[in-house]
Amino acid sequence: xxxxxxxxxxxxxxxxxxxxxxxxxxxxxxxxxxxxxxxxxxxxxxxxxxxxxxxxxxxxxxxxxxxxxxxxxxxxxxxxxxxxxxxxxxxx
Numbered sequence: 001x002x003x004x005x006x007x008x009x010x011x012x013x014x015x016x017x018x019x020x021x022x023x024x025x026x027x028x029x030x031x032x033x034x035x036x037x038x039x040x041x042x043x044x045x046x047x048x049x050x051x052x053x054x055x056x057x058x059x060x061x062x063x064x065x066x067x068x069x070x071x072x073x074x075x076x077x078x079x080x081x082x083x084x085x086x087x088x089x090x091x092x
Contacts, residue, residue, distance in 0.1 A: 001018050001019075001020065002018070002019045002020075002058045003016045003017060003018050003019065004016075004017050004019065004051075004054040004055070004058075005017075005054075006034070006042070006044040006045075006046050006054075007044055007045045007046065008042070008043065008044060008045075009031045009043035009044055009045050010043065012045075015042055015044070017034060017036070017042065019055075019058060019060065021036045021037045021038070022034055022035075022036060022037075023035045023036060023037050025048075025051060025062070027047070027048040027051075031043050031044060031045055032044050032045075032046055032047065032048065032051060
């Protein structure tokens, strides 16, 4: 099982959070709230960038709608740049 180690916002104690139990992140200016599948929440001092780095270590990426839009726009541009070597004619 994969975990991230985070620091509690109020008591500054360390918490091990299993990745498969995380349901949601809520990033605030001075703290982050992690919602777990059992309905509990943990307020931590780590910021959004730190959380993303912790997740990246486990090959997990947080993806936004803008990230997906940019990806598909890049794919469409790549597809339009491709040309067939024989312009749909057979090479013989």
